[in-house]
Amino acid sequence: MSERVLVAVFATPVTSFLLRYGKDLGYTPVLFEPDGARATDVEGGFEAVTTVPELGPGADVVVTDHDRPELGEVLKAVLDHPTRWVGVLGNPRHAGPHVAALEVLGVPDPEIARVHRPVGLNIGSRTPSEIAVATLAGLLADRNGRPGGFEF
Numbered sequence: 052m053s054e055r056v057l058v059a060v061f062a063t064p065v066t067s068f069l070l071r072y073g074k075d076l077g078y079t080p081v082l083f084e085p086d087g088a089r090a091t092d093v094e095g096g097f098e099a100v101t102t103v104p105e106l107g108p109g110a111d112v113v114v115t116d117h118d119r120p121e122l123g124e125v126l127k128a129v130l131d132h133p134t135r136w137v138g139v140l141g142n143p144r145h146a147g148p149h150v151a152a153l154e155v156l157g158v159p160d161p162e163i164a165r166v167h168r169p170v171g172l173n174i175g176s177r178t179p180s181e182i183a184v185a186t187l188a189g190l191l192a193d194r195n196g197r198p199g200g201f202e203f
Contacts, residue, residue, distance in 0.1 A: 054109045057190075058083050060125055061116040062093045065140065068183030069113060070097045076187060078111070085121055106132035111190050113170060114139040114149070123152030130162045136193060138170035140182065172199045 057078035059066040070080035070093065082099040084090040090099035103125075106112065112129050114122065117139050126149055129137055139149050147168040154163070171185035172192070192199035 054079060054107075056081060056104075056106065056110040058104065058106065058110060058112040058129075059093075060084075060112060060114040060129070061119055062089045062091075062099070063115040064179035065115045065182050065186075067094045068180045069115070069186060071095050072183055072187055076191070083112075083125075085125060103128040103132070106134045108133050108135050110134045111136045111194075112138070113186055113190075117141045117148050117168075122149055123156050126153055126166060127156050127158055130158065130165060136167065136190065137165055138167035138186075140170055140186070141168055143169040 055078045057069065057073035058081045059069045060083045062082065062084045066082060070082060074080045080097055081104055082090060082093055082097045083103060084099045085101055087099070087101045090101070093099070106129065110132070112134050114126065126137070126139075139147060141147055149166055149168065150163055171182065171189040174181070174185045176182045176185040189199055
């Protein structure tokens with residue numbers, strides 16, 4: 052089995068919790084923040100990279116801000132790697148802006164379909180820590196071939 056890597060894209064309040072909790076769950080945490088000046092916004096002393104890190108089949112990538120102007124370019128670069136999973140945080144009641152951003156860049160539909168949205172388990176998350184818990188629980192369920200939730 053390949054190494055478990057959790058890449059949180061963009062420095063946001065959710066990112067701090069994702070990386071910290073992800074490390075506790077056995078992931079190697081990575082912050083990918085294209086704007087190096089923003090990388091210091093994440094608590095916990097996690098090292099940040101400003102370009103897409105080398106990603107393999109053990110990598111789970113979570114984009115934590117769907118409003119950033121570089122969303123399309125970042126996702127396109129991530130999709131060039133054989134990641135296990137890619138997702139974008141966002142409200143399921145609104146269309147995901149990543150689709151249009153990737154279409155403008157000429158990304159084929161099958162590649163766009165690799166991007167999950169919404170992400171995580173539906174537990175009514177509101178705070179950054181709750182969103183991180185729901186996201187990581189969803190990733191663990193997916194890794195383990197389980198639907199998540201309380202139905203068995």
